[in-house]
């Protein structure tokens with residue numbers, strides 16, 4: 259290959275770290291790579307993510323650049339990818355997964371159990387909010403948005419008692435030691451695809467497809483396929499409170515029921531070795547949940563379900579970076 263592959267990346271610390279990691283893997287495989295910076299609406303617009311299209315806004319600008327031929331590949335956090343396939347693009351590689359867990363970052367190294375009654379804990383993710391309140395109903399969960407650095411600052415600066423983040427974001431940027439607790443994924447079920455990356459290219463670009471095939475780790479691909487199918491089958495948007503995590507031969511699912519209570523499921527997931535098997539497993543767990551746990555129950559006038567959802571009080575970050583979704 260003569261010309262370098264152009265890898266489109268967002269500018270945040272996490273995005274450039276992830277992109278550089280993939281670029282290095284490709285270079286080690288003999289493919290020259292250059293990084294091309296892409297600015298997304300989510301990077302410049304300070305409006306709440308939900309208003310400007312959810313975490314999908316970070317993905318769509320990179321996809322547009324791919325389809326326009328401005329770049330040849332793009333690296334996404336897999337959990338930020340919409341579950342629907344993108345026309346003209348291929349999910350060419352799902353490389354090795356980083357730590358999929360969620361972590362607590364609290365001043366003084368406090369764990370969740372150490373936090374005082376009514377402690378203020380920051381997260382912008384409805385899933386993390388639901389999981390936190392299931393474990394500690396007394397907590398005051400505060401909506402926060404901002405990059406990893408900003409959100410850690412809320413806890414270390416004393417503005418909040420703690421924040422919840424993805425271990426992967428900390429690990430990839432060399433900050434995992436700042437976590438005060440690593441949550442067990444069976445209990446604090448991670449977002450579908452958390453810790454994994456998605457490498458996309460044009461579906462008809464045989465040269466890039468071939469280079470990326472070497473980065474694919476099938477066991478990770480099938481695990482995240484099952485996790486994402488749970489989300490897709492539940493017809494949940496990217497910010498819905500759904501956790502799904504496949505590891506050690508078990509698929510764990512956690513989802514909020516219409517009354518605001520957390521429902522968990524654990525089903526065998528050994529031997530997932532193709533996309534069809536992975537999807538069937540995810541779809542069957544979702545169907546079972548929809549039939550037995552998530553059927554709409556009549557809500558009393560006055561909206562009883564709302565009582566479990568005290569209003570978020572936003573804390574403004576200096577940057578509108580995205581690392582605040584699920």
Ligand SMILES: NCc1[nH]cc(CCC(=O)O)c1CC(=O)O
Nearest residue numbers: 335423424427453581582583584
């Ligand atoms: N939604 C933002 C986002 N997308 C991916 C990561 C971290 C890396 C990963 O989960 O793969 C984060 C930050 C976070 O959730 O704390």
